[in-house]
Amino acid sequence: MAHAEHTVVAPAILQEVRPATLPRPVLIANHRDFGWITDKICGIVEGKTPTWWWWCFGVACFVASFTVAGITYLVATGVGVWGHRSPVNWAWDIVNFVFWIGIGHAGTLISAILCLLRQKWRTSINRSAEAMTIFAVVCAGIFPMFHVGRVWYAWYLFPLPNSNGIWQNYRSPLEWDVFAVSTYGIVSVLFWYVGMLPDLATLRDRFGAAGNKLRSWLYGLFAMGWRGSNRHWSNYEMAYLILAGIATPLVLSVHTIVSYDFAVSLLPGWHTTIFPPYFVAGAIFSGFGMVLTLMLPLRAIYKLEDLITPYHIDCICKVTLTTGSMVGYAYAMEFFIAWYGANPYEGFTFINRAFGNYAWAYWIMVTCNVVTPQLFWFKKVRRNVALVWVLSIFVNVGMWFERFVIIVSSLSRDFLPSSWGYYSPSIVEIFTFFGTFGVFSVLFLLFIRFLPMMAMAELKAISPQADPHATEISHGT
Amino acid sequence: MTKDTKSLPMSAQPYGLIATFTTTAEAMHAAEQVRDAGYKFWDVISPFPIHGMDRAMGIRRSKVPRASFLGGLAGLTTGMTLIWWSGAYNFPLIVGGKPYFSPMFAFPVSYELTILFTAFATVIGMFLFNKLPMHYHPVLKYEKFHRGTTDRFFVVIEARDPRFDAAATRALLTAVGGQEITELED
Numbered sequence A: 001m002a003h004a005e006h007t008v009v010a011p012a013i014l015q016e017v018r019p020a021t022l023p024r025p026v027l028i029a030n031h032r033d034f035g036w037i038t039d040k041i042c043g044i045v046e047g048k049t050p051t052w053w054w055w056c057f058g059v060a061c062f063v064a065s066f067t068v069a070g071i072t073y074l075v076a077t078g079v080g081v082w083g084h085r086s087p088v089n090w091a092w093d094i095v096n097f098v099f100w101i102g103i104g105h106a107g108t109l110i111s112a113i114l115c116l117l118r119q120k121w122r123t124s125i126n127r128s129a130e131a132m133t134i135f136a137v138v139c140a141g142i143f144p145m146f147h148v149g150r151v152w153y154a155w156y157l158f159p160l161p162n163s164n165g166i167w168q169n170y171r172s173p174l175e176w177d178v179f180a181v182s183t184y185g186i187v188s189v190l191f192w193y194v195g196m197l198p199d200l201a202t203l204r205d206r207f208g209a210a211g212n213k214l215r216s217w218l219y220g221l222f223a224m225g226w227r228g229s230n231r232h233w234s235n236y237e238m239a240y241l242i243l244a245g246i247a248t249p250l251v252l253s254v255h256t257i258v259s260y261d262f263a264v265s266l267l268p269g270w271h272t273t274i275f276p277p278y279f280v281a282g283a284i285f286s287g288f289g290m291v292l293t294l295m296l297p298l299r300a301i302y303k304l305e306d307l308i309t310p311y312h313i314d315c316i317c318k319v320t321l322t323t324g325s326m327v328g329y330a331y332a333m334e335f336f337i338a339w340y341g342a343n344p345y346e347g348f349t350f351i352n353r354a355f356g357n358y359a360w361a362y363w364i365m366v367t368c369n370v371v372t373p374q375l376f377w378f379k380k381v382r383r384n385v386a387l388v389w390v391l392s393i394f395v396n397v398g399m400w401f402e403r404f405v406i407i408v409s410s411l412s413r414d415f416l417p418s419s420w421g422y423y424s425p426s427i428v429e430i431f432t433f434f435g436t437f438g439v440f441s442v443l444f445l446l447f448i449r450f451l452p453m454m455a456m457a458e459l460k461a462i463s464p465q466a467d468p469h470a471t472e473i474s475h476g477t
Numbered sequence B: 001m002t003k004d005t006k007s008l009p010m011s012a013q014p015y016g017l018i019a020t021f022t023t024t025a026e027a028m029h030a031a032e033q034v035r036d037a038g039y040k041f042w043d044v045i046s047p048f049p050i051h052g053m054d055r056a057m058g059i060r061r062s063k064v065p066r067a068s069f070l071g072g073l074a075g076l077t078t079g080m081t082l083i084w085w086s087g088a089y090n091f092p093l094i095v096g097g098k099p100y101f102s103p104m105f106a107f108p109v110s111y112e113l114t115i116l117f118t119a120f121a122t123v124i125g126m127f128l129f130n131k132l133p134m135h136y137h138p139v140l141k142y143e144k145f146h147r148g149t150t151d152r153f154f155v156v157i158e159a160r161d162p163r164f165d166a167a168a169t170r171a172l173l174t175a176v177g178g179q180e181i182t183e184l185e186d
Helices: A013-017 A034-046 A051-077 A092-116 A120-124 A126-147 A151-157 A173-209 A213-223 A230-263 A275-301 A310-340 A344-355 A359-377 A385-412 A427-450 A456-462 A470-476 B024-036 B053-057 B064-090 B103-129 B145-149 B166-175
Strands: B016-021 B042-045 B153-158 B179-184
Touching: A034 A173, A034 A427, A034 A456, A051 A126, A051 A427, A092 A120, A092 A126, A092 A173, A092 A230, A092 A275, A092 A385, A092 A427, A120 A126, A120 A310, A120 A456, A126 A151, A126 A173, A126 A275, A126 A427, A173 A213, A173 A230, A173 A456, A173 B103, A173 B145, A230 A275, A230 B042, A230 B053, A230 B064, A230 B103, A275 A310, A275 A359, A275 A385, A310 A344, A310 A359, A310 A385, A344 A359, A344 A385, A359 A385, B016 B024, B016 B166, B024 B042, B024 B053, B024 B153, B024 B166, B064 B103, B145 B153, B153 B166, B166 B179
Parallel strands: none
Antiparallel strands: B016 B153, B016 B179, B042 B153
């Protein structure tokens, strides 16, 4: 290989045009150095368990027990304990499944799509957003697994030889969903783990230097002997890029396939071609809402203002605004097509959606998903952390109602008026869903306690002092 | 057991010499000069990937994509074969009057398996090309190694390099600005 000269020579044209030097947004405030970043992030893991953590963990375990109770009762009695009955045979179970899986999508978007787009602000939030993805997939998986009825037959979903000798129906979007969601869960874990490898090595070495042999050994076990060799970084960065490159089509395909569960059916209100992009936009929207809901309290508790700057929050708000507007556009377009398509059933479904038996849910959805995110147009709103957090809750609520409206309002008024019905959840369903927030919180609390919450190596790599030419340019011109 | 061996000759063959640098730019310039001196078995250790260090070290493009490609190919083949074999060969069953097999309906599952296998091949390939896991390594025994995953940069030149010469290599590392040049025990 030719010996490349690394001295920076400014092109002559720059003398003539004299380009304005635009200030770059500061991603790590107060000129924090490598050591400070390491101490800050590792300190969270190394320090004593805070009292608030134990309180939150206790409450989270208590809430999670509701899911355990709900599911135990379901398994012991039968799937009839849920409020489903004809014509509404899919309701909260699938609503909650789509809700949780959608939340997960922002994690992959931040870690994969923003990585490909070279959005450096992702580094402060990608680790915890990926954790959010994995835990959301865990919560999502509970629902389809138990709604099969006899959960001990759930393995029939996978192509494993069984005594009937029969195989899965690969023509069904529900089977596609099995593969999409399991692949999504596994690839998210791989991506998360690979990203964490250098940081686990940092923890190993810090615990080792501090004389804590057991923890050094445990982190070292998972760090795989990582030693920061540049020959390793070369392969590592390539692998990370490829994972980002394949996670991007994956995340788009997962929610596309989730939307096929509905779009491939013939039910008015479900049978629309707009569903895949509309679901993907909605998923990213809800996920960014959840990122804000989780990260803003953590930022305050752990004093991470130097790493999650107002600029980061600003960027997240803008993505939320964009995807929220896309969702709003999709709502409008659905109505337009229902009218323009001149199908009386389709037309009825949409009028019923807005003004029929579930109109209350529809207008909650529109308020939370279309109206309130528009406040993010204003910089004053985006810079007001407390207000942003409140608005993020609206996003979460709105996106849950979106799935509820799509699924339940379409089913409750199907082709045959004699079979129409009104669905309300049973207490068992409410318990099960409520408890998943506890399951999610338990996992997330364990994550922030025992694993590096931010990608230290990536944060260091984007800090100004990581650029080997930074000083040369300022001296040279 | 590690000790400062600046003055003490070691009885065993040393693994190599390690030098410390405090800034990215210093490490980068040192790497360029070690590369130009013609060393082959040497390394730079940094807490994060340094942009441009591959070129400074003369490392060729990573081979991980080859593993990824093979994984993806295997995934697509597995998906299509699985669906053809189970639905059209092992237990042919007419569902909705549809053909026993068509790459159209087999596509979503094959697509997901392509991604799944690519991901595994990429991660496993990355570990294999890096010769990891390797929980024991002479560099890890260096008593100040923990700074290398925090905020310091190391250049390590191995003794097995044909150009390695305890005195000359140490002089080179000193000349390129390395500090705390230490002999690593194998």
